[in-house]
Amino acid sequence: MRKTILLSGLLAVSSPMAQESDATELVRKAMDHWRGLTSHSSMTMTIHRPDWERKMTMESWSKGDKLSLVRVIEPRKDAGNGTLLNDNNMWTYTPKINRIIKVPSSMMSQSWMGSDFSNKDISKSTDIIDQYDHELTLTEQKDGHVHYTITSIPHEEAAVVWGKEVFVIRDDYVMMEQQFWDQDGVMVKSLETLEVEDMGGRTVAKTMRMSKADTPDEWTQMTVHSVEFDIELQANMFTLSNLRNPRQ
Secondary structure, eight states, rough: HHEEEEEEETTTOHHHHHHHHHHHHHHHHHHHHHHHHOOOEEEEEEEEEEEEEEEEEEEEEEEETTTEEEEESGGGTTTTTTEEEEEEEEEEETTTTTTTEEEOOOGSSSOOOOOOOOBHHHHHHHHHHHHHHEEEEEEEETTEEEEEEEEEETTOOOOSSSSSEEEEEESOOOOEEEEETTSOOOEEEEEEEEEEEEETTTEEEEEEEEEETTEEEEEEEEEEEEEESSSOOOOTTHHHHHHOOOOO
């Protein structure tokens, strides 16, 4: 309650510069809320198409906003496939060919593991905080919470794909929706939170769905089964050696 009151007070400030600052802080805190100082989670990714569906169970670890590791556990044919992120660098590992591949920046917009998420989406880069101007464009009450809509426009010199991104953030910092718009002002895809649950000592998005605006019957859904925050992780967790030969 105290957090919500403080936040509402900040957003009441009328200065445009203050509102921009508060909108930026909302985006930052929503991103930090999911990560924690460190985290470990298990989840299932469902890739849905009109004539087929595919599921993968994964584990994920993160530290701060620069380090993360995702590893496929099931099905057996995909087990061991992994993705390592260190700042803006990404590597993938495929056991079948026993090879680590560095993903070039030109491939960050490509599909991640055949899903509707791009490599960039998975990186959850915090570049948007510094490379975009953020404006609070709507405040509304919904389902017992205040929802803040923030429109984020990239700086003119920013090397980004999107013309703008729109965030809907709840008063407890749960990201309810993230929209991706192209340079022509057309929404291309959106990541929507379908289910919220208390896990790991905080309220988080349990089920999220990424879908493209022009193909609504094709989507990728992430369902979180468990998550722990602010835990101790092995020193070698975010290394290429551990990506290839897991020791945790």
